[in-house]
Amino acid sequence: xxxxxxxxxxxxxxxxxxxxxxxxxxxxxxxxxxxxxxxxxxxxxxxxxxxxxxxxxxxxxxxxxxxxxxxxxxxxxxxxxxxxxxxxxxxxxxxxxxxxxxxxxxxxxxxxxxxxxxxxxxxxxxxxxxxxxxxxxxxxxxxxxxxxxxxxxxxxxxxxxxxxxxxxxxxxxxxxxxxxxxxxxxxxxxxxxxxxxxxxxxxxxxxxxxxxxxxxxxxxxxxxxxxxxxxxxxxxxxxxxxxxxxxxxxxxxxxxxxxxxxxxxxxxxxxxxxxxxxxxxxxxxxxxxxxxxxxxxxxxxxxxxxxxxxxxxxxxxxxxxxxxxxxxxxxxxxxxxxxxxxxxxxxxxxxxxxxxxxxxxxxxxxxxxxxxxxxxxxxxxxxxxxxxxxxxxxxxxxxxxxxxxxxxxxxxxxxxxxxxxxxxxxxxxxxxxxxxxxxxxxxxxxxxxxxxxxxxxxxxxxxxxxxxxxxxxxxxxxxxxxxxxxxxxxxxxxxxxxxxxxxxxxxxxxxxxxxxxxxxxxxxxxxxxxxxxxxxxxxxxxxxxxxxxxxxxxxxxxxxxxxxxxxxxxxxxxxxxxxxxxxxxxxxxxxxxxxxxxxxxxxxxxxxxxxxxxxxxxxxxxxxxxxxxxxxxxxx
Numbered sequence: 288x289x290x291x292x293x294x295x296x297x298x299x300x301x302x303x304x305x306x307x308x309x310x311x312x313x314x315x316x317x318x319x320x321x322x323x324x325x326x327x328x329x330x331x332x333x334x335x336x337x338x339x340x341x342x343x344x345x346x347x348x349x350x351x352x353x354x355x356x357x358x359x360x361x362x363x364x365x366x367x368x369x370x371x372x373x374x375x376x377x378x379x380x381x382x383x384x385x386x387x388x389x390x391x392x393x394x395x396x397x398x399x400x401x402x403x404x405x406x407x408x409x410x411x412x413x414x415x416x417x418x419x420x421x422x423x424x425x426x427x428x429x430x431x432x433x434x435x436x437x438x439x440x441x442x443x444x445x446x447x448x449x450x451x452x453x454x455x456x457x458x459x460x461x462x463x464x465x466x467x468x469x470x471x472x473x474x475x476x477x478x479x480x481x482x483x484x485x486x487x488x489x490x491x492x493x494x495x496x497x498x499x500x501x502x503x504x505x506x507x508x509x510x511x512x513x514x515x516x517x518x519x520x521x522x523x524x525x526x527x528x529x530x531x532x533x534x535x536x537x538x539x540x541x542x543x544x545x546x547x548x549x550x551x552x553x554x555x556x557x558x559x560x561x562x563x564x565x566x567x568x569x570x571x572x573x574x575x576x577x578x579x580x581x582x583x584x585x586x587x588x589x590x591x592x593x594x595x596x597x598x599x600x601x602x603x604x605x606x607x608x609x610x611x612x613x614x615x616x617x618x619x620x621x622x623x624x625x626x627x628x629x630x631x632x633x634x635x636x637x638x639x640x641x642x643x644x645x646x647x648x649x650x651x652x653x654x655x656x657x658x659x660x661x662x663x664x665x666x667x668x669x670x671x672x673x674x675x676x677x678x679x680x681x682x683x684x685x686x687x688x689x690x691x692x693x694x695x696x697x698x699x700x701x702x703x704x705x706x707x708x709x710x711x712x713x714x715x716x717x718x719x720x721x722x723x724x725x726x727x728x729x730x731x732x733x734x735x736x737x738x739x740x741x742x743x744x745x746x747x748x749x750x751x752x753x754x755x756x757x758x759x760x761x762x763x764x765x766x767x768x769x770x771x772x773x774x775x776x777x778x779x780x781x782x783x784x785x786x787x788x789x790x791x792x793x794x795x796x797x798x799x800x801x802x803x804x805x806x807x808x809x810x811x812x813x814x815x816x817x818x819x820x821x822x823x824x825x826x827x828x829x830x831x832x833x834x835x836x837x838x839x840x841x842x843x844x845x846x847x848x849x850x851x852x853x854x855x856x857x858x859x860x861x862x863x864x865x866x867x868x869x870x871x872x873x874x875x876x877x878x879x880x881x882x883x884x885x886x887x888x889x890x891x892x893x894x895x896x897x898x899x900x901x902x903x904x905x906x907x908x909x910x911x912x913x914x915x916x917x918x919x920x921x922x923x
Contacts, residue, residue: 295342305509316486321506354455368430374452422474424634440466494774585755587703591765596659605654626766632787665736677716720747737765855908862901
């Protein structure tokens with residue numbers, strides 16, 4: 288149990304917590320949310336003993352091991368695999384003692400230590416570490432590389448792997464998905480669902496929170512408010528509270544009108560694509576989501592340029608990549624006004640390469656790239672943040688684009704991105720990653736593009752900014768190409784998917800659930816990571832006997848496990864058929880007329896119920912498959 292009793296915490300002159308109270312029970316999975324700068328990371332440092340409280344009490348029951356994800360990695364001359372194994376301190380402790388005992392030829396002690404190593408699964412440690420690396424997107428040969436060879440983003444992933452390797456009672460993760468792609472995010476989601484300890488998770492990814500946590504702690508106004516349930520339940524509770532505040536009434540009505548306008552525009556497309564059907568459930572919640580964010584300071588939009596070409600941009604039989612490495616072959620894409628496309632695909636498959644080729648930052652190896660006469664591209668990537676002038680303010684960045692604009696015009700515009708008062712004049716070097724991202728988005732919006740090319744735009748953005756970005760992209764009338772691990776953003780802003788995999792780009796006809804199934808199938812087709820055996824030494828008769836007994840036990844577990852997987856596959860088929868039938872009914876344009884409103888609600892409710900059952904069955908199915916693979920690997 289973790290308890291904060293009348294706790295106060297200061298960082299310089301800022302009061303982060305003032306007489307705050309919070310009780311978290313063992314085994315809870317808790318999402319910590321709040322605006323950037325309210326003190327979420329400081330709360331973690333307090334739990335780790337890196338900060339001292341300024342009043343009250345902090346109690347952590349029992350002698351519990353806390354693992355955390357560090358935000359920096361020193362450029363050590365140490366292999367990636369060894370760095371991850373360092374996360375298992377018990378393993379390293381026994382290995383160190385074993386090394387000493389062997390050097391001193393302590394035969395009895397060596398036997399004891401080998402037994403300890405077996406008890407803590409020390410002989411499978413390398414295999415477990417390799418599985419973590421694979422899940423987080425590292426290539427198989429990365430394990431032997433030096434940590435110093437990795438870029439900053441991959442070092443953050445390495446820190447995450449090290450934290451997951453630790454045999455912990457409490458796990459603290461601060462924005463773990465910021466440097467992950469969608470594939471690695473989905474894998475981490477499954478791993479955390481199986482984590483048996485207490486999880487405290489700082490995240491601005493609403494779908495990730497909904498899938499992982501069972502409680503939400505909202506950190507605001509120097510207090511900690513706890514809500515039971517996932518992020519969506521918190522959002523509903525917040526909406527209900529804000530709805531009671533009459534001072535917000537007019538702003539709420541304005542936002543609801545904007546949502547209704549979006550709903551009307553969407554309904555005209557409802558029968559055009561399978562992806563669109565999966566968004567009907569989202570539309571039901573749009574008014575609630577809007578109400579939960581009516582106090583947000585962010586109100587920006589992307590105004591589309593009045594002049595538009597058709598097509599805006601196209602590639603024809605283009606090979607994309609680098610002179611010594613062709614990554615994508617024979618790519619043909621035509622971007623017409625109104626195209627709204629997300630790129631899916633495994634890490635390293637070429638999604639960013641494709642976007643760089645589209646924007647013109649990367650020359651094609653062959654083929655053609657054609658641009659429309661009136662093409663105006665708004666391009667967002669991590670490189671854009673790094674290219675900001677650190678000494679210049681947001682206002683100066685805008686004035687450089689439009690020297691004739693007045694200070695008041697620019698300040699009003701920057702206010703919609705949350706830069707009020709002196710913030711508009713502050714140098715960018717003082718800003719956090721999220722604030723720099725808002726500057727980059729503001730520069731894009733100011734130039735009124737007709738094509739948005741966005742490569743992971745939500746990294747470092749908090750929930751309020753992500754919501755504002757979602758709304759702005761929904762209202763944008765131009766074309767969109769999006770790469771993101773934020774599934775809520777994907778579901779609510781694009782109409783079609785392209786799969787970037789195996790050196791090619793092709794249409795993906797399913798939705799995000801289908802993509803997750805595709806990923807699972809891809810992983811099943813890969814040869815499983817072989818379990819690392821014991822060190823090269825002869826085994827005693829007792830050891831061999833015990834090993835055979837354990838193998839026999841594992842084989843007896845296979846049969847019921849396989850039966851369970853078969854039953855789950857039958858359930859999944861039933862739920863998929865139910866969903867298909869419901870989606871056929873929802874594709875009927877007559878269903879959206881006033882007289883069918885009641886029937887529509889019933890269909891939407893049935894769709895939500897069937898989808899929840901399907902998600903639950905698929906999750907359990909994947910867990911059982913992983914369990915089966917592990918058992919089979921251990922037998923062989």
